[in-house]
Amino acid sequence: MNVIENNINHQQSSHCESGVVANMLNSQGMNLSEPMVFGLSSALTFVYLPMIKVGGLPLIAYRMPPKSIISAVCKKLNVKMNSQKFSTPEAGMKALDKALSEGKLVGLQTSVYWLPYFPEDMRFQFNAHNLTVYGKNEQGDYLISDPVFEDVVTCPAEDLKRARFAKGVLASKGLMYEMTLPTSPVELEPQIRASIKKTAKMMNGLILPFFGTKGVRHLAKKIRTLKSKPQKEAALFLGNIVRMQEEIGTGGAGFRFMYASFLDEAATILDDKALFELSKFTTEIGDLWREFAMKSVLFCKKRKNVSIDDVAASLEVCADQEAILRTKLLQWSK
Amino acid sequence: MKKDQVPQDSCKSYDGHKKLIYAVDDTGHYQGVQSSGWEVEGFATEMAVQQLDEQLNEMKVALIAGKVSPIAYYLPFFRFDLMSLAHATGFFQWQIKRHMKTDVFAKLSVKKLNKYCEAFNVSLEDLKQPVIKE
Numbered sequence: 340m341n342v343i344e345n346n347i348n349h350q351q352s353s354h355c356e357s358g359v360v361a362n363m364l365n366s367q368g369m370n371l372s373e374p375m376v377f378g379l380s381s382a383l384t385f386v387y388l389p390m391i392k393v394g395g396l397p398l399i400a401y402r403m404p405p406k407s408i409i410s411a412v413c414k415k416l417n418v419k420m421n422s423q424k425f426s427t428p429e430a431g432m433k434a435l436d437k438a439l440s441e442g443k444l445v446g447l448q449t450s451v452y453w454l455p456y457f458p459e460d461m462r463f464q465f466n467a468h469n470l471t472v473y474g475k476n477e478q479g480d481y482l483i484s485d486p487v488f489e490d491v492v493t494c495p496a497e498d499l500k501r502a503r504f505a506k507g508v509l510a511s512k513g514l515m516y517e518m519t520l521p522t523s524p525v526e527l528e529p530q531i532r533a534s535i536k537k538t539a540k541m542m543n544g545l546i547l548p549f550f551g552t553k554g555v556r557h558l559a560k561k562i563r564t565l566k567s568k569p570q571k572e573a574a575l576f577l578g579n580i581v582r583m584q585e586e587i588g589t590g591g592a593g594f595r596f597m598y599a600s601f602l603d604e605a606a607t608i609l610d611d612k613a614l615f616e617l618s619k620f621t622t623e624i625g626d627l628w629r630e631f632a633m634k635s636v637l638f639c640k641k642r643k644n645v646s647i648d649d650v651a652a653s654l655e656v657c658a659d660q661e662a663i664l665r666t667k668l669l670q671w672s673k
Numbered sequence: 674m675k676k677d678q679v680p681q682d683s684c685k686s687y688d689g690h691k692k693l694i695y696a697v698d699d700t701g702h703y704q705g706v707q708s709s710g711w712e713v714e715g716f717a718t719e720m721a722v723q724q725l726d727e728q729l730n731e732m733k734v735a736l737i738a739g740k741v742s743p744i745a746y747y748l749p750f751f752r753f754d755l756m757s758l759a760h761a762t763g764f765f766q767w768q769i770k771r772h773m774k775t776d777v778f779a780k781l782s783v784k785k786l787n788k789y790c791e792a793f794n795v796s797l798e799d800l801k802q803p804v805i806k807e
Contacts, residue, residue, distance in 0.1 A: 351705070353693045374695065374703070394754045452752065453794075458688030460722050464757045489691055489707070501794060507761040575724060581717035588692070596674060596695040600703035619701055626674060629713075636713045639720065 343439050344474040349484040349491050353590030353597055356408040357382070358486025359446050359469040363518050364418065366444055366473075373486075374590075378601025379530055380411035381537040383594055385544075385661075387554040389561065396579040399558070401593030405448075405467035405509060413518065415530045422516035428504045431513030432496065435472060438517060445472045446518070448511035449502040456485070456492045466509040472499075487588050531605045532672060538598075539668035542661060552665070555658040562651040574639040577650065581632045592632075595625035617667055624660045631657060675699075676706055684710025686718045725749055733805060742778030743803045744769065747793050761792040 348366040350373070352358025357377040364371055377383070382403040391398040402408075413420040425431035438445045450466045451457060473491075474482035480493040494502075503513045544551025558580070565573040583593070590597035602618035605611075631653040637645040676696045691707040698704055729749040735741040748758055748769075755766045762769070764785075771777045772785075783797070790800050 351693045351707070353695065353705075373705075392754075392756065458686065458690060460686035460688070460718060463752050464754075464761075487692060505761070506763075506792065507757050510760070574720065578717040578720045581714060582721060585711060585714040586686075586718055591674060591694040591696070596703075599697075600695040603697075603701075603703045615701070618703075622674070622697055622701075629674065632717075633713050636716050639716065 341440070342475065342477055344482060345439065345442050345444055347444060347471065347473040347484050347491070350486070351489050352486035354402075354588040354594070355469040355486055356405065357597075359471055360409055360412050360518075362484055362486055363444050363446055363471055364416075364520070367518070367520050369416075369520060372600075372604060374597050374600035375604055376412050377408065377594065377597050378538075378605065379415050379534045380408040381534045381541070382408050382411070383538050383598045384541055385551055385554045385593070386549060387558045387561075388549055396576065399580055399583045401584060401589055401595075409446075409469075409516070415525070415534070417521035417525045419519040419521070420516055421519070422514060424511075425504075425513040428500050428513065431503060431515070432500055435515060436475070438515070439472065439474060443517050446470070446516040447472060447499075447503055448514040449499070450505035450507075450511075451502075453498055453502040453505055454485075454494060455498050456483075456488070456494060464505075464507060466505055466507050466511055468502075528609060531609065535602075535605070535668055536672035539665050539672060542665035542668075552658045552662050555654060555661065559651045559654040559658065562647060562654065566647045570641065573647065577635040577639055581635050584628060585632055592625035592628040595621060595628055599625060613671060617664070617671060620664060620667065624657065624664060627653070627657050627660060676704060679706045679708050680711035680713075681709045682712040682715060684712070684715035684718070686710070686715060686722070725752060736803070737805070739775060742773050742775050743800055744778060744789060745773040746803055746805075747789070747795070747800075748773075751793050753792075758792060762788045764788070 346366055348362060350362055352361060352373040354377065357373045361371050361373045361376045384403055386400040388398040409420065423434060425434065435445055447470055449468050449470060450464070451468045452462050452464050471484040472481050473484055476482060476493060480495050481499050483492050483494050485492055503511060542551045544553035548554065548557045565576060585591065599618045599621035602614055602621055606615035606618055634645055634650045634653050638647065638650050674696045676698050679694050679696050687710045691709050693705045694708045695703050696706045732741060732746045732749055736743065736746040753761065755769060758769055759766045772781060786797060786800055790797055793800065
């Protein structure tokens with residue numbers, strides 16, 4: 340078996356997609372933090388889709404749908420992205436081997452469930468995970484930089500094949516991608532301004548009540564209705580929100596801290612004190628989201644001093660403050 | 674959240690791993706900080722895992738009693754729900770519900786059974802006669 344080990348700069352990240360983009364670009368000589376990638380892609384949002392159920396619970400997300408970070412950042416930074424899907428697993432694995440032997444880093448979209456290096460309790464049927472393959476060892480196992488892990492990992496070929504070609508919701512069909520840096524570097528400043536403006540514009544949530552602050556308020560209203568439901572049902576409903584916000588690679592508070600980190604970095608690059616103040620304000624909002632998570636769990640634990648109304652009210656505070664943040668960000672980006 | 678407030682509650686679900694959280698230092702600037710878990714998050718995770726385990730146990734008992742087909746057992750075992758299994762197999766949700774009945778399951782063609790084998794990554798033998806883990 341040919342040993343291949345291409346150059347990779349593995350940095351642990353909070354989120355798989357922003358982490359893969361940062362690692363793949365930085366390994367080729369760029370210098371982007373994960374929050375910068377996340378911020379530039381304008382991926383921060385809030386989504387509550389009561390009609391789409393995952394494991395019997397409504398879909399809740401704190402960011403734009405899978406693949407939007409990769410495509411937005413590549414477009415903004417003029418990075419050429421070459422992506423392919425495959426009709427058979429065999430063709431997909433062959434193409435992966437070929438790209439590796441050409442010295443490339445290969446990004447993959449995979450299922451989480453079939454990756455053996457994931458801890459048992461973190462394995463679930465989610466098909467839009469991202470990782471970078473950078474080589475192959477003597478046993479024929481793949482060398483992988485999975486951005487949410489502390490260090491690089493390895494994965495047997497059979498398992499990786501299964502993870503790449505798992506069927507189901509958001510099935511990746513073996514999606515693999517390579518990134519080529521632009522010949523002349525892109526100026527970051529105008530891109531930062533444009534991306535902040537875009538995020539701010541999305542924050543009130545379009546016309547439908549499922550997105551942005553409207554979505555947050557809609558969810559708070561739904562939480563108030565849990566009063567008439569059995570404790571267990573209410574607890575599972577709230578627990579699901581907390582998991583989406585904290586457990587699923589968000590960097591804490593449903594990406595709010597990561598976004599504040601982006602604003603902090605952007606303030607330094609643009610030498611803009613007002614933007615640094617906005618970063619601090621976003622941090623406060625992140626703290627409010629954490630408070631909401633804490634109250635939710637206290638309710639689940641049946642602490643008598645926390646009622647459903649308290650939980651809903653603390654979520655409404657998040658919506659109020661995000662509405663203020665939106666106004667401030669829009670003013671700033673004028 | 675301040676750097677020194679980043680929880681280090683050694684969550685069971687992390688299995689000894691640490692994950693990256695963004696937090697501020699004394700000057701208000703951000704840094705990535707490793708966290709061994711937050712008790713609040715860990716509680717929510719364990720509640721979800723427990724719910725899955727309960728569902729699985731229920732199906733295990735029903736399977737042994739001959740009340741449901743192996744499909745009903747394997748669905749929670751591999752952490753599917755009806756929607757994700759429908760996508761993974763190409764069946765409609767109502768078809769899968771029917772296949773959970775023992776008499777319907779017994780009459781399924783090998784071609785249909787193979788779709789489940791593929792989704793669960795088990796042999797035809799194991800699909801028909803699951804090896805039940807304690």
